[in-house]
Amino acid sequence: MQKYAKMVIDKDFKIAEIDKRIYGSFIEHLGRAVYQGIYQPGHPTADENGFRKDVMELVEELNVPIVRYPGGNFVSSFVWEDSVGPVEQRPKRLELAWRSLETNEIGVNEFSKWTKAVGSEIMMAVNLGTRGVADACNLLEYCNHPSGTKYSDWRISHGVKDPLNIKTWCLGNEMDGPWQLGAKTPVEYGRLAAETAKAMKLIDPTIELVSCGSSNTQMPTFPQWEATTLEHTYDYVDYVSLHQYFGNPDNDTENFLAQSMEMDHFIKTVIATCDFVKAKKRGKKNINLSFDEWNVWFHANEADGDTMKNHPWQQAPALLEDHYTFEDALVVGLLLITMIKHSDRVRMACLAQLVNVIAPIMTETNGPAWKQTIYYPYLHASKYGRGVALQPVLSSSKHDTKDFKDVADVDSVAVWNPEKDEVTIFAVNRDLKDDITLTCDIGNFEGYELLEHIVLECDDLKAVNSAAAEAVTPKQSDETKVDGRTVTSNLHKASWNVIRLGRRA
Ligand code: AHR
Numbered sequence: 001m002q003k004y005a006k007m008v009i010d011k012d013f014k015i016a017e018i019d020k021r022i023y024g025s026f027i028e029h030l031g032r033a034v035y036q037g038i039y040q041p042g043h044p045t046a047d048e049n050g051f052r053k054d055v056m057e058l059v060e061e062l063n064v065p066i067v068r069y070p071g072g073n074f075v076s077s078f079v080w081e082d083s084v085g086p087v088e089q090r091p092k093r094l095e096l097a098w099r100s101l102e103t104n105e106i107g108v109n110e111f112s113k114w115t116k117a118v119g120s121e122i123m124m125a126v127n128l129g130t131r132g133v134a135d136a137c138n139l140l141e142y143c144n145h146p147s148g149t150k151y152s153d154w155r156i157s158h159g160v161k162d163p164l165n166i167k168t169w170c171l172g173n174e175m176d177g178p179w180q181l182g183a184k185t186p187v188e189y190g191r192l193a194a195e196t197a198k199a200m201k202l203i204d205p206t207i208e209l210v211s212c213g214s215s216n217t218q219m220p221t222f223p224q225w226e227a228t229t230l231e232h233t234y235d236y237v238d239y240v241s242l243h244q245y246f247g248n249p250d251n252d253t254e255n256f257l258a259q260s261m262e263m264d265h266f267i268k269t270v271i272a273t274c275d276f277v278k279a280k281k282r283g284k285k286n287i288n289l290s291f292d293e294w295n296v297w298f299h300a301n302e303a304d305g306d307t308m309k310n311h312p313w314q315q316a317p318a319l320l321e322d323h324y325t326f327e328d329a330l331v332v333g334l335l336l337i338t339m340i341k342h343s344d345r346v347r348m349a350c351l352a353q354l355v356n357v358i359a360p361i362m363t364e365t366n367g368p369a370w371k372q373t374i375y376y377p378y379l380h381a382s383k384y385g386r387g388v389a390l391q392p393v394l395s396s397s398k399h400d401t402k403d404f405k406d407v408a409d410v411d412s413v414a415v416w417n418p419e420k421d422e423v424t425i426f427a428v429n430r431d432l433k434d435d436i437t438l439t440c441d442i443g444n445f446e447g448y449e450l451l452e453h454i455v456l457e458c459d460d461l462k463a464v465n466s467a468a469a470e471a472v473t474p475k476q477s478d479e480t481k482v483d484g485r486t487v488t489s490n491l492h493k494a495s496w497n498v499i500r501l502g503r504r505a
Pocket of ligand 1: 072
């Protein structure tokens with residue numbers, strides 16, 4: 001059968017105004033993310049605070065609106081008080097989640113400075129593993145209360161006069177996971193999170209709170225975890241978190257490229273569970289979704305196991321340094337398309353993570369920062385995916401893979417930016433053998449012309465980038481034509497495509 005893809009878009013078929021925070025990311029005190037990642041005094045590009053300017057430039061190019069911090073699993077034994085005040089007095093601690101040495105040279109205030117410098121904001125996580133309500137409240141008072149109290153005055157005494165004004169807070173991390181320090185049952189977590197949330201909103205009613213969802217879809221308690229915990233937290237929280245990582249350990253690329261369907265199913269299940277709790281409570285508000293950890297993660301697993309087991313307590317060991325292939329970039333593109341399609345309920349998301357640790361940006365300790373393959377779909381989505389997500393009426397030929405049925409050969413979504421008068425179509429051709437023509441009826445976007453068609457493709461699905469060379473880099477395609485309201489694009493086999501339409505000045 002002839003392979004095909006047809007799409008209809010229209011200004012009036014709207015999913016939602018996208019919350020820019022779905023293009024968020026994550027920096028954890030893990031491996032070389034902080035130390036030797038964003039912070040490396042003595043590096044030729046370091047600024048007066050020790051922040052690497054080469055890294056900052058790449059983060060600014062990505063225009064990352066929010067960065068989750070400081071973990072991750074790290075947060076579950078984080079003693080935030082160790083990370084503030086005079087640096088020379090800060091204690092070194094055994095960091096139990098990653099069995100590393102934490103020097104606390106970078107803490108809450110330094111990270112806040114860094115996020116401001118790169119034009120971003122913090123999504124702060126509190127420790128509900130080994131700590132509880134009081135510690136979370138103290139941290140919030142330290143960060144957000146103007147002055148005149150123990151912790152706000154403590155902040156001021158540390159040289160930070162103005163409140164950090166952190167608006168988004170995660171109530172712990174992956175509390176359902178047996179690996180988590182202080183892991184909890186759903187009832188234990190639900191009660192603790194509700195009481196913490198209640199107290200935090202008394203301190204600062206303007207904050208938004210994220211209740212921990214399941215660590216992934218394979219957790220035995222998924223989705224009962226969401227149902228039980230939200231029954232406790234519903235009145236106090238605004239979001240529930242989703243985490244999921246994808247991988248290709250069996251080297252089955254077709255199956256790997258279909259895994260965005262699992263993300264889609266995950267999102268739909270969590271929405272259904274949130275709405276069930278809302279109905280049960282006769283609630284008025286929706287609980288929205290914060291997909292605050294997502295990415296491909298599998299390449300470095302074996303090496304990481306060895307480092308943590310046999311070489312513990314190093315400062316900034318190389319951990320989770322996955323080197324991403326071209327096919328990983330296609331999956332990241334498909335995951336972004338999936339989240340944009342659910343942008344009415346997925347209001348925040350964090351590509352996990354940002355620098356060195358399962359990251360789009362890598363650093364050489366004695367050299368430059370460089371872009372992994374996955375940098376590009378993330379860049380394109382963050383840059384051109386702002387505005388209104390349009391409901392795509394999409395039909396495509398399909399195929400089956402080992403774990404998935406009826407996988408669309410082409411997946412696509414479009415975003416309309418009314419301010420710039422532009423529409424961007426994101427499309428992945430998952431087919432590994434054939435080019436496929438995408439025919440798109442652009443409805444009432446009259447007079448729109450082709451601005452550019454960017455394509456990311458590579459003959460070698462396993463190609464990786466490095467500090468020395470970019471094997472995978474975007475280029476311009478001349479295979480899109482606009483004729484009246486019909487856009488016809490030749491999508492090369494195994495390719496990520498960004499088709500930008502607008503009015504030429
Ligand atoms: O992002 C790496 C780790 O993955 C995080 O610390 C944890 O939350 C998840 O399991």
